Structure formats: structure tokens, C-alpha cells
Amino acid sequence: MDFPKWTIATAAAAMRRGEISSVELVRDLAATVAARDGDINAYLTFDEEGALKAAAAADARRAAGEDGPLLGVPVAIKDLINVAGQPCTCASRMLVGYTSPYDATVTARLKAAGAVCAGRVNMDEFAMGSSTENSAFKVTHNPHDLERVPGGSSGGSAAAVAAGEAVCALGTDTGGSIRQPASFCGIVGFKPTYGRVSRYGVTAFASSLDQVGPMTKTVEDAALLMQALAGEDPHDGTTAQEPVPDFAAALQGASLKGMRIGLPKEYFIDGTDPAVTEIVKAAIAKCEAAGAEMVEVSLPHTEYAMAVYYIVAPAEASANLARFDGVRYGHRSAAADDVMSLYCRSRAEGLGQEVKRRIILGTYVLSSGYYDAYYGRAQKVRTLIRRDFSEAFGKVDVLLTPVAPTPAFKIGELQDPLSMYLNDLFTIPASLAGLPAISVPAGKTAAGLPVGVQFIGAPFADAGVLACARAFEVVNLS
Amino acid sequence: MADSGFDVGYVARLAHIDLTDEETGLFSVQLGDILKYMEKLKELDVSGVEPTMHGHGRVNAFREDEPVAHGNRDGFLANAPGRIGDEYRLPKIVEDA
Secondary structure (H helix, E strand, O other): OOHHHOOHHHHHHHHHOOOOOHHHHHHHHHHHHHHHHHHHOOEEEOOHHHHHHHHHHHHHHHHOOOOOOOOOOEEEEEOOEOOOOOEOOOOOHHHOOOEOOOOOHHHHHHHHOOOEEEEEEOOOHHHOOOOOOOOOOOOOOEOOEOOEOOOOOOHHHHHHHHOOOOOOEEEEEOOOOOHHHHHHHOOEEEEOOOOOEOOOOEOOOOOOOOEEEEEEOOHHHHHHHHHHHEOOEOOEOOOOOOOOOOHHHHHOOOOOOOOEEEEEHHHOOOOOOHHHHHHHHHHHHHHHHOOOEEEEEOOOOHHHHHHHHHHHHHHHHHHHHHHOOOOOOOOOOOOOOOHHHHHHHHHHHHOOHHHHHHHHHHHHHHOOOOOHHHHHHHHHHHHHHHHHHHHHOOOOOEEEEEOOOOOOOEOOOOOOHHHHHHHHOOOHHHHHOOOOEEEEEEEEOOOOOEEEEEEEOOOOOHHHHHHHHHHHHHHHHO | OOOOOOOHHHHHHHOOOOOOHHHHHHHHHHHHHHHHHHHHHHHOOOOOOOOOOOOOOOOOOOOOOOOOOOOOHHHHHOOOOOEEOOEEOOOOOOOOO
């Protein structure tokens, strides 16, 4: 089979049957990246030798009688997740030359399951952005239209999977960074409940929001990756103690029949691209035809979510990114003559414009005299947003919304930071409330651009959200 | 919440980032717009509302305070941009007496 067609499930099955080895799969992957990535620019680094070594080890495990859904499967890694011995630049000049001294917990879990960490993919610098244009190194192109962005910040992950240059990928989502690029590139992107997956070894952007999640070709693959990723981690005190369900089992026989699906009226507003509205409405009709009951609900504080997010996330980022000061790792200015100028100049030279903008915004909202007016108030409004969702989940099983107000936009089209931020309008509220949410492909515009729909679930209803997405995937394909 | 005196240069110094004059000018305008957008939050009455610090309810996670060796000291030191032996090299902080 052609490399671009492999899913986790089909690749694992083929390896189980002895039709292909992990080494052959990784060789095909390397050849596909070599052939296609000149157009897409999804990868920052691809260590073929290291990946082949890991693949050979997976093949040896299989030969010794081991089996598993990820054994020998290559996974593309967003460039802010540490894999020991690999670079981890976060798409920033600040971290050129950095070599990870340890594995993130998600990496260690993938390796334990026999997955091959094959290649590091592009992103907005330190995950700040919605188009991957903020990468310090390259602009990634949307495989469906090379003149358009893949979305962001996990744009390299989404583009690699959509272009068939990866079987699957890991992304991270702080305000929509898995779901929006998944929608733009026509793949599945799942942000788990906050605390479901460890953040240890994942370069922190906004610690109360960041989650790692799967970016895949099918919902089934997302469930298979989640099984390996999820669970409590002694290295991350914010991971949840809730038992991890069997995600793949939850997909068996998944059905929309009798499901109560909430349509929050605040997400169906003027200003959304008509092509997006049309596709989302068609998705709603398909759910209804499949026996789901559609219920209009209200999340009255939705309109405040953007303002809350762009206070909370930069505030946390300003604290988290203080570590990049040129002392222990990362870029150090050659022009510094005392410690203070070493900090200030290293950061000036190493960080890109959007990162500086957000650090300054975050520093300001936390600064003396403004803390209560901005950060304190934003945290209280965040509570109101969470309450909206709790009330809605008293009436419905899951919510259905658009993922983003538009399909993929053109490279260079959005220049003003505020209009770029508005891209995250429909993904931010679930992030603030820590809820599981998924983007599933729903259709394409007349111009051939993919559009996803978002399903949002109650806290720790991750398996339920995946099951609902799987059921939608089936009715949407038929 | 409105702040007519938003001084980008001052905040950049707090954040330990040297900005060029160009960046200072650009950020003043852009961050001014963004802060104006934040004014929306003033519409809401939040008295008596508890703040949300995290995405879920778990507040504290305690464990025994037991030191463990990380195991890859050399790997961490190898990333140092300035180093003398096993120590980080930096410009002098404390003046000689």
C-alpha cells in the first residue's frame, strides 16, 4: 500500500499479518517526506537513522511475540515535545542547537507502546499563533491549497498527516491549536480533558490550558493514541486521578441514535463564513437523520471568552517563558556585558515578534496595579464560562459547533494580531473550561477547502466525545 | 481598566526584553487595541464569583519530598550556552568588595 494511505489501525494490522515491517514502513515514510515535503514544509527535522533504529527495535519486539496497537507505528512529533537526543526548538531561534536530555511523559508512553518518534514538525513559535506563520524557520503550506495556511499552532502536525507524510501526529492545544489546524487540513484533532494527559516535558505555554492530543486520519486512530497517552503522571501534579477508560472499546457500535446534541446559539453567529455555516448545518442534519435529538442551548458568556483567554494565556506565558534567559540553555547574546543585558538581549535576539508581544501583554496584566483589573477579573469570568457549560451538560450529552469561523485563509492574509486571535473564537471556551473537544472533518467548500465540526463534552467524557465523533464520521462518509 | 498610560518600554523592562524603537511603537498600538478589546470584561458583575485557576477541580497534589537523581546531568550541561567544567558561566553579578 502507498505510504500516504496508512492509518494506525491498518498499519498495525498489516504488521501483525507480517505484510510489512516497521523498518519498511519508516523507509516508506522517509521516502514520502523526501518526495513531498518540499511543497508542504511540515517537517523541521527528520532523523531517518534514529527512526530506523527505533523501528528495528519495534520489529524485534514483535518477533519476540509482543503485539500492540502502536507497536512499530511512526508518529510525527510537534517540535515542543521533548524526545531524548532529538532537537526541540519550539520553532524558535531561542532553542537552535538544543538537544533534549530527557523524554516527555507522552514520549516515554509512546516508546513503551512501541511507537516510533519519527520526525519533528513545524508550529507557531512556542505554540503562539493560529497559522504556523510564526515559526522562526519555515512557512508550512496547507496540502489542500498550497497558497493557504495549515492553521496553527500545530500546523506542521496537521499538514503532515493531511499530506500523507505521517501516519499520525501529536499536537498540543491551548486555545484551539489542535482543533483549528485539524479543521483547516481535513483531519481529526482531539483535545483531551485538561489533566487527562501529562504535560511533563512539553514546553509550557499556558499551564492551566495546555493539553497534548492526537492528530490523525480517523477517530479510531485518535482513540488508539489516547490509550497510550492518557493517565496520571507523578511528574505532573495537574494530571487527573480518574481511571483511564478503554477508548477503542467505547467506539464499538457508537451511534448517534437517541443522543442529545446541544447547539449553543452563541456559536451560530453572523460573521462566520457562509461556506462554513452551510457545512455545519449539513452536519447537524446528518446527526438528526441518524436519530440524534438536537437541542438549542445557550452559553451566555461565550462572547467574553476571547478576552479572558488573551489575558490568562499571555499571563501564564510571561511566567513560563521567563526561563528562556540565555543562562542554562538556549540562545545567549554575544553582545551582553552584564547579567541584566544578557537576559534582555538574549531574549530580544532569540524570541520572535508574536512571542514578545504576548510576553509583554502577560507581564502587563500581571503587573502591580493591574493584576486585579485584568488577571483577577479574567479568572472570575472564566468561572462563569465553566458554569455555562456545566448547565448545558445538564440538558445535553454533547455540544456541536463550528471549529473556526472560516476555512483556511491565505498565507500572509491576516496581518493584525487581533484578527488572527479571532480565529480561536469557537475553540477557546472549551479550553478555558478544560473540556474534551474534537474536530472531525465534515465537508469541503466549493473551493475544495476542508471544514470540520467540533464536538465538546463534559469533563472526562473523552471516550464519549470520541464515540460521538466516530458515529458522526460513519454517517458523514455514508 | 482603561489605561491611557500603557508604557510598553517600562513593561518590556519588567519582562527582560530589549525592544527596538520600531517594536515599541508597533506594540504600543497593537497592545492598545487588544487592551481596548479586554474592556468587554468590565460589563460583567463578578462580585462573589470564585476565580478559576485551572481546567479542573484538583487543587493540590502532594507527594513525599524525596530527592532523586535525574540520570542525565551531562545532557543538561551540554545545552549550556556558557560553561566552565560542570558549572554555568555568566557575567559577574556581585561586585568585588
